[in-house]
Amino acid sequence: MFATQGLGSEGDATNKAVAAFEKANPDVKVNILNLSPTSNTAYQQLTQRFISGSSTPDVATADVIWPATFAKSGWIQPLNRFNPNISNFFPGQIQAGTYNNKLYGLPWFINAEGIYYRTDLTPTAPKTPEELTSMAKAAPGQNPAIKIGLAYEGAKYEGVVTSFLSFSGGFGGGLDLNHINSAQNVQALTYMRDAIYSNSISPQSVTSWQESDVQQAYLGGQAAFAMNWPYIYSLGEAAGSPLKGKVGWIPFPAGSNTPKAALGGDSLVINSKTTQASAAWRFVQFLSTDSIQIDRAVSAGDPPAVKSAYNSALFAQAPYYQQQKAVFDVATPRPVTPLYPRVSDVLQTQLNAALSNQVSPSSALSSAQTQIKSILSGGG
Amino acid sequence: MAEVRGKAVERGLHLRERLSGPEASAERLGALLIAPTVILLVLIVGYPAFYNIYASFQYFVLTDPGTEHFIGLQNYTRVFSGVDSLSAWGRTILYTVISVAIQFVIGLVFALAMHQNYRGRGVVRAAVLVPWAVPTVVSALLWKTNFDPRIGFVNYLLGVAHLPGANTTWLNGVWTSWTVILVADAWKNTPFLALILLSGLQVIPDDLYEQAQIDGAGILRRFWYVTLPLLKPSIQVALIFRTLSAFLVFDVIYAITGGGPGNATNTVAFINWRAFLVDTDFGYGGAVSVVLTISALLIAVAYLRILRPST
Numbered sequence: 001m002f003a004t005q006g007l008g009s010e011g012d013a014t015n016k017a018v019a020a021f022e023k024a025n026p027d028v029k030v031n032i033l034n035l036s037p038t039s040n041t042a043y044q045q046l047t048q049r050f051i052s053g054s055s056t057p058d059v060a061t062a063d064v065i066w067p068a069t070f071a072k073s074g075w076i077q078p079l080n081r082f083n084p085n086i087s088n089f090f091p092g093q094i095q096a097g098t099y100n101n102k103l104y105g106l107p108w109f110i111n112a113e114g115i116y117y118r119t120d121l122t123p124t125a126p127k128t129p130e131e132l133t134s135m136a137k138a139a140p141g142q143n144p145a146i147k148i149g150l151a152y153e154g155a156k157y158e159g160v161v162t163s164f165l166s167f168s169g170g171f172g173g174g175l176d177l178n179h180i181n182s183a184q185n186v187q188a189l190t191y192m193r194d195a196i197y198s199n200s201i202s203p204q205s206v207t208s209w210q211e212s213d214v215q216q217a218y219l220g221g222q223a224a225f226a227m228n229w230p231y232i233y234s235l236g237e238a239a240g241s242p243l244k245g246k247v248g249w250i251p252f253p254a255g256s257n258t259p260k261a262a263l264g265g266d267s268l269v270i271n272s273k274t275t276q277a278s279a280a281w282r283f284v285q286f287l288s289t290d291s292i293q294i295d296r297a298v299s300a301g302d303p304p305a306v307k308s309a310y311n312s313a314l315f316a317q318a319p320y321y322q323q324q325k326a327v328f329d330v331a332t333p334r335p336v337t338p339l340y341p342r343v344s345d346v347l348q349t350q351l352n353a354a355l356s357n358q359v360s361p362s363s364a365l366s367s368a369q370t371q372i373k374s375i376l377s378g379g380g
Numbered sequence: 381m382a383e384v385r386g387k388a389v390e391r392g393l394h395l396r397e398r399l400s401g402p403e404a405s406a407e408r409l410g411a412l413l414i415a416p417t418v419i420l421l422v423l424i425v426g427y428p429a430f431y432n433i434y435a436s437f438q439y440f441v442l443t444d445p446g447t448e449h450f451i452g453l454q455n456y457t458r459v460f461s462g463v464d465s466l467s468a469w470g471r472t473i474l475y476t477v478i479s480v481a482i483q484f485v486i487g488l489v490f491a492l493a494m495h496q497n498y499r500g501r502g503v504v505r506a507a508v509l510v511p512w513a514v515p516t517v518v519s520a521l522l523w524k525t526n527f528d529p530r531i532g533f534v535n536y537l538l539g540v541a542h543l544p545g546a547n548t549t550w551l552n553g554v555w556t557s558w559t560v561i562l563v564a565d566a567w568k569n570t571p572f573l574a575l576i577l578l579s580g581l582q583v584i585p586d587d588l589y590e591q592a593q594i595d596g597a598g599i600l601r602r603f604w605y606v607t608l609p610l611l612k613p614s615i616q617v618a619l620i621f622r623t624l625s626a627f628l629v630f631d632v633i634y635a636i637t638g639g640g641p642g643n644a645t646n647t648v649a650f651i652n653w654r655a656f657l658v659d660t661d662f663g664y665g666g667a668v669s670v671v672l673t674i675s676a677l678l679i680a681v682a683y684l685r686i687l688r689p690s691t
Contacts, residue, residue: 044657051442051660073443156640204549205529207641338443342659353642356552371463 002283003033003049003057005042005266006300010231013300021286028279033057038210039158043341050075050271058274059283061266064096064333065158065340067105072338076269078102082281088306096333097267105267106284107305109296112261112331113166116218116226116236117248121146125248128255129170129191132225136201139224149201151217152227154192155208156352161344162262163227164351165334167192169260170252177335177343177372181365189354189361197357207356219243227252229264230327233320234301249323251330263331265305297321303328339375346371436666443660455667462664464643465651472647475558476626483566483622487573494574495581505578512571520635523564527551554644557637561645565632569625573618580614581607616687623683624676648672 004014011034018030033056035042046060050070062070070076080103086094089107097105115132117125121139126132136149152167153159165175171191173184195202205213211228218226219235221242226232236247251259268284270277286292290311293304298317303324304310314321335343346368354364439451459465494505511519526532527550539546550556584607592602608615630649633639639646639654652672655665 040658047660048657069443074445156638156642203529204552207549208551341443345654345658349640349643352640353644356641356644358554358642358644 001031001033001056002059002061003035003046004061005035005037006061007034007037010296010300010302013296013302016295016299017287017292020292021283024286025279025282028276028283030283035061039063047075053273055271055273055275058271058276058280060269060271061108062105062269063158064093064105064111064263064265064267065336065344067097067267067269068099068336069338069340070269071099071102071104075272076104077272077274077277078104079106079270079281079284082285084285088308090305090307090328090331092263092331092333093265093267093305096263096336099336099338105269106288108266108268108287109293109302110305110328110331111229111231111264111266111303112251112327113162113227113229113264114249114251114261114327115166115253116228116232117250118224118243118246119248120246121224122248125250126253128253129167132253133195133199133201136195136224137199145221146224148203148217148223149199150195150225150227151202151209151214151223152192152195152206153209153211153214154206154352154355155210156348157210158344158348159210160351160355161334161347162264164189164192164347165262165332166227166252166260169257169330169332170254172254172257174260174332175335177337177376180347180372181362181369185365186362189351189365193355193357193361196355207352230303230324231301233324234298234318237320247320249320249327251327259330260332261327261330263333265303267305337376342375343372346375432666433670435662436664436670438663440663440666441659441661451663455664456671458664459667459671462651464646467643468646468648468651471645472627472629472649475561475629475647476623479562479565479626479629480619480622482562483570483573484619486566487570487618488577490570490574491577491581494578508574509571511567512569512575514568516568516631517635519568520564520632523560523567524551524636527560527563551637552641554641557641557645561632561636564636565626565629568632569622573622576618576621577611577614580611584610612687616683619687620680620683623679627676627679628672 002018006014014032018032022028022030035045043063043066046057046062046066049057050073060076062076067076071078084103084106086103090110093107093110094103097103097107117135118139121142122135126135132150139146139149152163154163161175168174168185168188171184171187173182173188176182179185196204196206214223214226214228215232215235217223218228218232219241230249233247233249235241236243238244251261253259268287270280270284274280288306290304290306290309290313293306293309294314294317296302297304297309297314303321304314310321310325334340337343350359350364350368350371353359354361359367436455437450437452438448439454440448460469490508494501494508514522527534529535529547529549534550535546535548538544538548548556550560588606588610589602592606597605628649629647630653633645633647633650634653637645639650648668649672652665652668655661655668659665
């Protein structure tokens with residue numbers, strides 16, 4: 001049994017890959033268990049099965065932040081005995097799947113969060129956060145359909161942590177758990193808040209927006225800039241899209257700092273109680289072959305986790321993956337710790353509180369810092 | 381099939397025969413008949429409850445296997461001293477009082493309206509009950525959509541009526557978020573109160589009203605001196621049910637705000653859910669549920685005492 005997320009074109013790509021696998025391996029039948037498209041909910045659906053000691057799902061899709069927690073709990077097994085070809089994956093994602101020097105999550109597809117812009121409105125991408133703000137302010141005057149300067153996800157869920165991480169690069173910040181309340185991070189959070197309240201380039205409702213809301217705003221032609229994941233690219237460039245030929249995508253501009261793009265994407269993990277370990281590994285390996293990865297990349301917009309899949313065969317069908325690689329190159333993993341769910345919970349609450357203007361960015365981040373320190377030191 | 385039933389009947393007869401001997405008492409039969417229920421309850425309620433109490437004195441985090449150990453009252457101190465704990469208790473109590481008050485008043489008005497005799501009463505009764513039949517998560521998401529600034533009807537209506545607030549981003553503020561939650565919860569649960577109060581109204585004999593009327597009592601006095609006192613048992617049941625479920629509120633909040641913005645709609649039951657299912661901390665989660673359960677019992681006892689029917 002294979003537990004995975006993804007509906008629509010992602011679901012179709014999964015079904016197609018499963019059918020191909022079953023054809024090549026007639027002795028294995030793969031049942032798909034669909035998990036919630038919301039990250040937090042899917043996480044609970046999986047952990048509940050693992051906690052109960054279930055031997056299924058044999059293979060599960062794990063968000064890049066989960067393997068450490070699953071591994072520490074003994075729910076998934078190390079994959080090293082199968083000799084995976086580690087060098088063929090992006091190092092950031094291998095790092096995210098590794099716990100105590102053992103690989104637990106084999107990358108399936110990579111994701112990173114960057115800024116979408118409109119090449120018809122801003123032919124040259126902004127180079128600094130301030131430049132982005134002034135371009136976003138000017139955009140509605142250039143095109144009356146534009147109602148939103150900058151769309152990003154600010155709801156109280158995992159997405160607010162990734163968007164913060166992606167913004168933070170622009171100010172030299174990041175998610176170093178010992179320096180959450182650094183001056184750079186305060187600057188980044190202030191930028192996100194000011195976008196709503198003083199620069200008025202983002203609507204107040206971004207504080208309850210998730211990816212799909214940002215997606216609607218950008219693909220509907222209402223947003224000049226939007227923080228989002230690579231899947232938007234293929235949707236925007238699809239036949240019949242009003243944005244065809246106008247999509248641009250860059251890491252959030254960082255001026256003289258090193259840009260960051262929150263690493264996302266999914267890894268594949270194998271249940272430690274599975275009775276079908278070798279079949280499970282054959283399936284996992286099959287999903288990371290070049291042709292299956294390219295198929296998924298073209299039809300569902302999920303960028304290959306396998307480096308060798310970035311070849312002429314892919315670029316011929318979907319040239320934009322050349323531009324996307326620039327964002328993946330600066331992909332930055334979130335902290336790899338088995339306590340990540342609790343750390344993230346604190347960050348989600350504090351970031352969302354600052355964005356909805358209940359507390360100042362600096363007190364939100366100092367409060368997050370205190371709580372995270374106490375979680376990491378084993379206290380409350 | 382018939383044969384099987386025949387055997388069962390035979391066995392039943394045999395059982396009754398054995399127990400109807402001179403020394404067998406009706407009590408023993410009673411005990412035997414409720415035994416399956418009691419055993420089932422002990423298994424599915426008693427065991428988890430006691431295990432939960434045991435867990436609440438342990439460090440017991442599922443993502444940290446092999447480290448369970450006794451830590452005394454530490455989990456219980458966290459129930460009141462943890463981050464946002466006290467505020468969550470305050471919010472829970474305030475929410476309980478406000479939501480139950482609103483729903484009780486509207487529910488009573490509905491019950492009185494449904495009790496009157498008029499054409500189409502059946503349709504009105506059915507219509508009032510519809511929201512109650514909708515699952516909570518569905519009704520909560522429905523109201524989340526209704527209050528959505530882009531696609532919801534609430535802001536649209538406010539705009540059309542030239543009322544203030546047409547541009548409110550409801551889920552961005554503390555009080556506006558609570559408003560959405562209160563409305564969604566009232567829409568869903570008021571019918572339940574109305575139903576219970578209606579059943580209470582129906583058993584009040586009409587001649588009491590007639591006598592009161594002959595004695596010269598107006599409509600308000602009749603309501604105050606006849607309806608309300610005789611409605612007490614129903615009010616008691618209705619309030620106990622609603623207060624307890626408001627006190628343990630989780631589903632509406634989970635579906636509408638997720639506890640946000642920030643922690644603004646974080647309640648104790650929400651903390652409990654997060655402890656169990658996000659942090660998989662069964663020690664702390666256990667302590668929160670023990671305290672919640674005791675509080676709920678206290679609330680129920682208080683209602684039983686305050687609203688004891690006068691004899």
